[in-house]
Amino acid sequence: AIPNTIASQNQNHVPVLPPVEQRLDTFVKAMKTLAELTGGRLNPYMEQNCKDFAANLIADYNRQSLTGTKEKWLGVVNFAESELGKKVPLSGTHYRGHLGTWVRTFYPQLGDRQETRLVNGVQQPIYVYACHDPVVAAGLTKAIEAFFAHPSPSTALRQAGAFTNKKEQVMVT
DSSP: OOOOHHHHHHHTOOOOOOOHHHHHHHHHHHHHHHHHHHTTOOOHHHHHHHHHHHHHHHHHHHHHHHHTOOOOEEOHHHHHHHTSOOOOOSSSTTOHHHHHHHHHHHOGGGOOOEEEEEETTEEEEEEOEETTSHHHHHHHHHHHHHHHHSSOHHHHHHHTTTTSOOSOOOOOO
16 A cells, blocks of 8 residues: 555645745735736725735834744734734724724733834824734634624624723813
């Protein structure tokens, strides 16, 4: 009998992303092709999203290279899209802003670390989560699944008081 080496190789295969340099090169080539196909007329939101993706990819790679860490800190939308394959829309009932508020409101135990990141061309603070921690990754997965399963996240968030201004109002005289 001939051993089935192909089957045994497939069983031990752990998917690994290519190096950052290769992913960035592929991404740039894809953007050039897209620009050629559209005559250089990209949707401004899509174009900005692509720039943000590339900048954050490089920044994360540089941070890991400099610190020698295997930590993986992601925003909730980035985790949903890159790790779970979810498409988080810019508008609608299950949109990006509400997903972040959902996690902070209903799953505050997952963390409260903020970093300044590039979002739509603007540096702004966003909450990031320790996705290298299996407990946090599992919690984020549960939170994201619950968000998309809910018929009206904005109603649930409003009922939970997520949109109330918690700062004391100061009287100006």
